Amino acid sequence: MGKEGKGNFQLKTPKGTRDWQGTDVVLREQIFSKITEVFKRHGGVTIDTPVFELKEVLAGKYGEDSKLIYDLADQGGEICSLRYDLTVPFARFLAQNAIQQIKRYAFAKVYRRDQPAMTKGRMREFYQCDFDIAGTYDTMLPDAEILRVIKEVFEDLPGDWKGKYTIKINHRKILDGIFQICGVPEDKIRTISSAVDKLDKSPWEEVRREMTEDKGLDPAVADKIGEYVKYKGGREVVEQLQAIPEVQANASATKGLEEMATLCDYLDIYDVLPALSIDMSLARGLDYYTGVIYEVVTEGSAPSASAKDVAKKEKKQKKNADPDEDRSNDPTIGVGSVAAGGRYDGLVGMFSGKPIPCVGISFGVDRIFSITKNRLGTESAIRPNEVDAFVMAFGGGKDFTGMLRERMQVAKELWDAGIKAEYLWKQKPKLQNQFKAAENGKVPWAVILGEDELKAGKVKIKEMGLLEDHPDKNGVEVEKVNLVQELKSRLEGKKTELVDRSVDA
Amino acid sequence: MGKEGKGNFQLKTPKGTRDWQGTDVVLREQIFSKITEVFKRHGGVTIDTPVFELKEVLAGKYGEDSKLIYDLADQGGEICSLRYDLTVPFARFLAQNAIQQIKRYAFAKVYRRDQPAMTKGRMREFYQCDFDIAGTYDTMLPDAEILRVIKEVFEDLPGDWKGKYTIKINHRKILDGIFQICGVPEDKIRTISSAVDKLDKSPWEEVRREMTEDKGLDPAVADKIGEYVKYKGGREVVEQLQAIPEVQANASATKGLEEMATLCDYLDIYDVLPALSIDMSLARGLDYYTGVIYEVVTEGSAPSASAKDVAKKEKKQKKNADPDEDRSNDPTIGVGSVAAGGRYDGLVGMFSGKPIPCVGISFGVDRIFSITKNRLGTESAIRPNEVDAFVMAFGGGKDFTGMLRERMQVAKELWDAGIKAEYLWKQKPKLQNQFKAAENGKVPWAVILGEDELKAGKVKIKEMGLLEDHPDKNGVEVEKVNLVQELKSRLEGKKTELVDRSVDA
DSSP states (O other): OOSTTSSSSOOOOOTTOOOBOHHHHHHHHHHHHHHHHHHHHTTOEEOBOOSEEEHHHHTTSSGGGGGGOOBBOOOSSOOEEEOSOSHHHHHHHHHHTTOOOEEEEEEEEEEOOOOOBGGGTBOSEEEEEEEEEESOOSTTHHHHHHHHHHHHHHHHSTTTOTTSOEEEEEEHHHHHHHHHHHTOOGGGHHHHHHHHGGGGTSOHHHHHHIIIIITOOOHHHHHHHHHHTTOEESTHHHHHHHTSHHHHTOHHHHHHHHHHHHHHHHHHHTTOGGGEEEETTOOOSOTTOOSEEEEEEOTTOSOOHHHHHHHHHHHHHHHHSOTTTOSOSSTTSOTTEEEEEEEOSSTTHHHHSSOOOEEEEEEOHHHHHHHHHHHHOSSTTSOSSOOOEEEEEEOOSTTOOOOHHHHHHHHHHHHHTTOOEEEOSOSSOOHHHHHHHHHHTTOSEEEEEEHHHHHTTEEEEEETTOOTTOTTTTOEEEEGGGHHHHHHHHHHHHHHHHHHHHHHO | OOSTTSSSSOOOOOTTOOOBOHHHHHHHHHHHHHHHHHHHHTTOEEOBOOSEEEHHHHTTSSGGGGGGOOBBOOOSSOOEEEOSOSHHHHHHHHHHTTOOOEEEEEEEEEEOOOOOBGGGTBOSEEEEEEEEEESOOSTTHHHHHHHHHHHHHHHHSTTTOTTSOEEEEEEHHHHHHHHHHHTOOGGGHHHHHHHHGGGGTSOHHHHHHIIIIITOOOHHHHHHHHHHTTOEESTHHHHHHHTSHHHHTOHHHHHHHHHHHHHHHHHHHTTOGGGEEEETTOOOSOTTOOSEEEEEEOTTOSOOHHHHHHHHHHHHHHHHSOTTTOSOSOTTSOTTEEEEEEEOSSHHHHHHSSOOOEEEEEEOHHHHHHHHHHHHOSSTTSOSSOOOEEEEEEOOSTTOOOOHHHHHHHHHHHHHTTOOEEEOSOSSOOHHHHHHHHHHTTOSEEEEEEHHHHHTTEEEEEETTOOTTOTTTTOEEEEGGGHHHHHHHHHHHHHHHHHHHHHHO
């Protein structure tokens, strides 16, 4: 065994990466599991693709962001790159296996060789959590289901998101129609669209300047766009736009508005409309969207101390940031947004030549994690592990054996019954050290063995953390033969409370 | 959006990697979840480290296998490599955070630029699943707990492993003592040890030839080793060795045997002894083990058609293989073994200079998956998704509307109640297509809406897959207001059966 690895360098994770540990990883798993539950409720299945792909698979999919792709070293053989998102590997998978329809979800890490900004949560390795529906179905039905999934996720998440999130939505066809109506030249539509997309963080004057000065748009055209992007609100926005003669005359806008009206009908049944904001200033960065586009924001949500802090912090970060730097980790997720997606009917066809319509949503779970953690406030409610019972020995005097075998025997019985149990790996532990270990682990129950009690066939069960004046403070004696049953019934009784504590505290 | 990505190359995953999909991923998740349950039962917490580490972290840890490490391209900045296993990143994590004690588990992919051999399950990207205990405790207590964890994992796994696995165990100190007794020169101990390690796949004559001809060992010394490596069996092996005078005179062997005797006492309490085989021919490849070493094998297990097939297949592979190629994906896991590990007290000290004693086990989950899949036989019992109910509309004649809104409304009610539900995303679906979709998904219940029934406030619940002559074959009519409750009670009733089917089928 060489000594090359020893002490000659700073012990750390690579730049832009982190270890997940302690209660952070427990909370993150709670979030993952809540989201997975929603995905499964809608028939989702998971697909696990390799962490790296052939470089050619990623080529030509990310525009100028391609420079952020991590390559593997050329050690002979194929040239590969780490995945940049979960959407392109999913499209590759569909094309390769000629899959016609699927509802797939995935939780996985993606990689971007970006300048990390930990305070903004921008990392080089981070999680994405995607749900996508591929296949040809009647119009707007899978789209409505994705939006229903978004609603369920944010209503089920720990950290009280209910009523504190807004789903901003627009439609590429409406947007394209508006640009045509305003007189944007065909070849400028994409670049003007990306200028409009900045309206959530820049004032109109700045966006107008970019359009006219940087991008050479006729100021009269820019001003006309300025009128349209003001439209936002509930489903009445669809009718307002449909009432405008020049909109009625535009085929793309008409088609987009028809689809949006159908979608609103469906979302009414699904009870999603109250969270929806149709917003003509939402344009989304990525090129590949072809239908509805949406983004979930939580800024300016109902005032609670912690939510305000988050909002304040995010606002401050925006103010100080270099505009080029001021974007989220994920181009599919706008600043301040916690989820984003849309319909992309052309991506799979880039691989196979046979397009398969897709619509999906990507949750920014790292950002959702930070906001949730902030909202939950103190970490005290999150247990570091799930141990149910700590087995202890109590004895006085010099003759105390430590009762190691007895503790092992009891632990074994608990494990046999599926109860999560620990004991101190010491021959003769002090009682206070055993209690300390149980307290550190926030273990809810202690099983206490005493030599005299054991001879009489008894053990004590003690609920941890009871107040001084509680009648059961010193534990309750039970028959040893009934221990498993006694403990199980107590664990069942506490289950709801424990879940509530960890989820809603 | 460029067209560079289109059709100019074969659509595939990189060499040695695969997509996990369909029932494979469902079965794999069942296996992961069973193993996680055991880890949590013993107080395990998970740590999630980055997929790549600074290259220096991995340097000097893997001997000549270092050539199999995947490097990231040098794109400026730090030089990084994909992790090769989960043990070295765990040791880095402990040293970096000065953690004194932890029980950590991890499920994660590791990377080896090896020649892939899919038929043998040797991949370049594969899962490891590790449980490790770090910290200073009284002797053999964490070691015993790891072995108890192994027992629980194999008794809880789907695919009927109970009684079909053996935990082979040895102790580095006993082995070192035997080599000293036999007269192996100090500088040859490691290389002779690795020759002994081949005894599970090569006959003694071949191993003896390697020791004497290739490695220059005195033939008399080799023959003496040959006598010792024959010792295998239950805890009587400890006493047999302890009775040999030259063993009694050797400090290292004496110490190792004392520890093994203590361990056997503990494993007796833990009911692990029946699965244990103390085996002097077990040596293990990796250098860093310092105490007990163990390997779990399932070859030659109780005869069942599929188990025999697996054994036969593995035997055949061994025969035909190039000796250099004939090793498992994972050097920590021997040929035919499904889990392996041991005590390594020196690894963390390589990073921090402060040793932290560790003992652990790594489960070869990809191999466990293959054997389990083989044993379960047909995949028919594994459902591709978890949908509880498929909502359908039934109607005849030209006036049939398809009842889309009604189906959406019912699906929404089910989702609100946490019931997993789907319906066909079509305005006017044929009844047979709705049944087909439910059958393809192996959905257990159909909720059938009819226009007349709905007017009367009724819906039908039908259990899928009932035989022609079953009285409920055409479904049971219930009040629509009671639908959620009726369905929930049926799902509760079926729960056990579904679990049993998926686990033990």
